Amino acid sequence: ARDRGGPSLAGQLLLCPMLDDRNDSPSAIELDGRGLWDRTANNVGWTAYLGDRRGTAEVPPYAAAARAEDLSGLPPAFLDVGTAETFRDEVVAYASRLWQAGGEAELHVWPGGFHGFDSLAPKARISRAARAARLTWLRRLLGQ
Numbered sequence: 001a002r003d004r005g006g007p008s009l010a011g012q013l014l015l016c017p018m019l020d021d022r023n024d025s026p027s028a029i030e031l032d033g034r035g036l037w038d039r040t041a042n043n044v045g046w047t048a049y050l051g052d053r054r055g056t057a058e059v060p061p062y063a064a065a066a067r068a069e070d071l072s073g074l075p076p077a078f079l080d081v082g083t084a085e086t087f088r089d090e091v092v093a094y095a096s097r098l099w100q101a102g103g104e105a106e107l108h109v110w111p112g113g114f115h116g117f118d119s120l121a122p123k124a125r126i127s128r129a130a131r132a133a134r135l136t137w138l139r140r141l142l143g144q
């Protein structure tokens with residue numbers, strides 16, 4: 001929307017997002033073979049989305065946000081990820097890049113959280129806390 005003159009977006013709600021098709025972050029390597037969504041599953045997901053372009057210089061930043069060079073002017077972002085999550089380091093890096101570009105980002109890194117923890121264990125304390133944090137951010141964003 002920012003680059004194409006589209007409607008203004010209120011915010012970005014990014015929950016354990018896939019941001020980098022290169023799939024080479026320290027957490028992707030560290031957690032390979034563990035959990036529900038590991039490096040192998042991530043490669044399958046990116047290949048399904050990008051085909052043979054996955055991991056090459058041909059991937060556009062609109063397909064993989066980590067590829068974007070300019071993150072200025074983006075709407076406020078809420079990002080959450082678990083410490084036991086393949087995407088952990090790419091999410092933290094994206095939040096850092098948003099801050100460096102002068103943007104707003106609220107980052108939550110949930111101790112012990114794995115991919116989809118809030119859906120698979122909805123009554124767990126960490127899952128309730130994650131949902132509460134999202135709701136609080138959304139209410140603040142929407143002025144409620």
